[in-house]
Amino acid sequence: MQPEPTTEHPARLVVIDDEPQIRRLLRMALEGHGYQTVEAASGQEGVLAVAQSRPEAVVLDLLLPDTSGVEVIRRVREWSEVPILVLSALGQEKEKVSALDAGADDYLTKPFGLEELLARIRVMLRRALRPAESPNFSSGLLEIDLSARRVWVNKKELHLTATEYALLRLFARHAGKVLTHRQILQEVWGPKSVEQTHYLRVYIGRLREKLERDPARPLLLLTEPGVGYRLALLDPE
Known part of the structure; x- marks a missing residue:
């Protein structure tokens, strides 16, 4: 298993979700495992947070008050390959596919387990750190x-x-x-x-x-x- 980030070099994650209780839950879980978090409550805030904080990964809800999560992915992918984990509500299969086609790396369906969330994030970070040039x-x-x-x-x-x-x-x-x-x-x-x-x-x-x-x-x-x-x-x- 890949080790969690160290306190000297914690990975920074942007969490984009309009529900305060979900953001709080994610912040506690992620920071409890050594990650730094930056929160955003809307798509516009999320795109700005990704641009300003240059995170190692993004956790993104698809249902946002100002724009769709898919549009956030498209905007971020115009200039960044940062790993993106999508959170989707039950019954949103088409939205999941649209998000992945737009450039998301993985998805979790709500409600989700924190251990699975952390495992998916570890995999994304591990993949992102693999040397792209290695055959x-x-x-x-x-x-x-x-x-x-x-x-x-x-x-x-x-x-x-x-x-x-x-x-x-x-x-x-x-x-x-x-x-x-x-x-x-x-x-x-x-x-x-x-x-x-x-x-x-x-x-x-x-x-x-x-x-x-x-x-x-x-x-x-x-x-x-x-x-x-x-x-x-x-x-x-």
Whole structure:
């Protein structure tokens, strides 16, 4: 497990939510685990807070009084790649997908558990700190040499088809981040295939057969129901 931020170098998080009790809960939880927090009660305040405080991550509610959380993401993404964790109310599946397509990194559905929130933040920060130029990727028993296009699981080399490798490479480049069906289909199969979700079901099944110890209970390649998939960042075994 990735250690929490130290008191010498605490990570700064911007929390954007119009509910004072939620902001208070998040502030207490985050500061109790060594993070600094900056609060904003509206979208406009949130964009300004991100610009001024230069945080390591953002926690953003989708329902804001002055603008949508999706619009906040779009505005921030015009100039920043800061990790963004979205908080969404129950029944907002379309909004979750819109937020992820706009550039959010992950989401949690309200009500949420604080331990899961902290775990998701750790993963986002871990992903953000990975050297972008490194051709080597690992998660649990999975190892990839992107420069040589070679893949191993538990030190055994795998043989993947071109499409399987393209999928896995995409997940590795965005490990820890939820990718929507549309994002994956457009990247791997092209813009004319963004509605062909059956392609994904078939190839995700094939990848799990090769990557997972138990494909029926995947630990590495995870499904986000109704939204997409995510490659988990696991500690080495």
